[in-house]
Structure formats: structure tokens, C-alpha cells
Amino acid sequence: MHDATTRPVCLRIEGLTKRFGGFYALNDLRMQVERGHVHALIGPNGAGKTTFFNLITGVLPSDAGAVFFEGERLDDLRPSQRTMRGIARTFQNIRLFPHLTVVENAMLGEHCRVYPSVWKALGKGVLWGAGRQERRMRANAIELLEFLGIADRLDAKSSDLPYGAQRKLELARALATRPRLLLLDEPAAGMNPRETEELDGVIKRIRDRGITIILIEHDMKLVMGISDVVTVLNFGTMIAEGAPEKVRQDPVVIEAYLGEDVLL
Numbered sequence: 001m002h003d004a005t006t007r008p009v010c011l012r013i014e015g016l017t018k019r020f021g022g023f024y025a026l027n028d029l030r031m032q033v034e035r036g037h038v039h040a041l042i043g044p045n046g047a048g049k050t051t052f053f054n055l056i057t058g059v060l061p062s063d064a065g066a067v068f069f070e071g072e073r074l075d076d077l078r079p080s081q082r083t084m085r086g087i088a089r090t091f092q093n094i095r096l097f098p099h100l101t102v103v104e105n106a107m108l109g110e111h112c113r114v115y116p117s118v119w120k121a122l123g124k125g126v127l128w129g130a131g132r133q134e135r136r137m138r139a140n141a142i143e144l145l146e147f148l149g150i151a152d153r154l155d156a157k158s159s160d161l162p163y164g165a166q167r168k169l170e171l172a173r174a175l176a177t178r179p180r181l182l183l184l185d186e187p188a189a190g191m192n193p194r195e196t197e198e199l200d201g202v203i204k205r206i207r208d209r210g211i212t213i214i215l216i217e218h219d220m221k222l223v224m225g226i227s228d229v230v231t232v233l234n235f236g237t238m239i240a241e242g243a244p245e246k247v248r249q250d251p252v253v254i255e256a257y258l259g260e261d262v263l264l
Contacts, residue, residue: 098159109176
């Protein structure tokens, strides 16, 4: 983990609130994420973690509060505009284009910086263009695939990749948008122990490129070993925040997870 030296703030959350009917998915959440950190967001199912990601990326509007990314308020920006500002995410359920090749899937990340949607990028047929820009995008995609260790499958269909490699490909596509903040939604879900260990190294290498990471994850070994700060949510409310070992020993956190063995 990085040292505890005070860093510039990458993301600041002030009173973020989201209701679904009478249910508060997030309730007056206040937190900040320091630049260059791996900041984990944990909690039981239904705690509000994925809702948090959807609010940060603009998929859902908030009911109250504000989101500041590198000092800029994001509330009125569409998801594509937030991507352009430097925010990218992956999903709990892999969302690749199964009939496109590995390199084409990776290239889509950079195309999303140029076109307002993935579908318009596909509609333009830009993935198969022969222009200088397309060659540059392909070269960038290959570099990312090499960085993640899957460049040997460039021309394979993404659906033919093993599960762990598909996870890496989704990371490559997100990194192709050139983010400064990367949101990872349960990246270890479905992975075996060897794949999870590899993921630990991948996340560290991404962080070492200067990218701030917010990690939603249920694998506590991964969380406690890689995070600089851990925030714990329960029923949409923050119940603890701090260094991993401090959070691990917090009786309020232990009680919230009672019976789930998450912190063992």
C-alpha cells in the first residue's frame, strides 16, 4: 500500500442521497478519495455500493448532495461526459461484445472518447477503418492487452476467452478510455484463488500508473491486502472508514457482518 502522506483529493462526496420510493439506497453519504489510492467500498448486499457507482458515473441521478471529481462538480454531466473527464468503470457481470475480437473490444474504450455511445462507434464501422487514427487506437489497445497479459489472444472472439481473461479484457477496455479514476465493481467475482492473486497484482500495477481506484469487493483477503482506505456501508449509511486493519477490528463493522464471516 502507499504511504499515509496527505494527497490531493480525487473524488469528494458531499451528502449524496438516493431514494427508491421510501427506501434510502444512500443516505447523506460524505467521503473523499485521495489521488493515487486504492479505496475499497464494502458492505453487505443492498448496502448501496453499486448505487454509489451508478451515481458517480451518472447512470442514476441523485436526490440530494454533490459529487466533485478533481474539484469539478459533476451533477449535470451525462455518463459519456464523465468518461471524457476521466472516470471509467467495470461491472459485476462481464459486459463484453461476444462476437467482436479481443482487440476490437479493447479498442471500443478509446472509441467511446470520440463517439457519444458505443452503438454509434459500432454503427460508423470505425473498428475496421484503415486510417492513421484507427492504427493508433489499435496500437494503444494492444499495449493495454500486453500490460494485462492477454495480448496472445488478439484475434480471438471475446466469448472464447476463459473467465479470468474476460475480466482482464473488461479492464483493458476501461483503461482504454484513459481514466484517472477507475471504479471496479466486484472484479474478483467468480475467480478462482489463482486468478484472484493475479488480479491483486494487476490492480497494483494499474495504481502504479497513477490511476486512483475505488474497489467494490466481497473478497476480504483481496480488500485488506490491497486497499489504502476502506469505507463500510450498511443500509446506505457509512458505518466505518479508515485503514484496513482498523476497519477489520471495528466492532460496529463486525456486528454488521455477523454471521457472514466476511472479516474472518
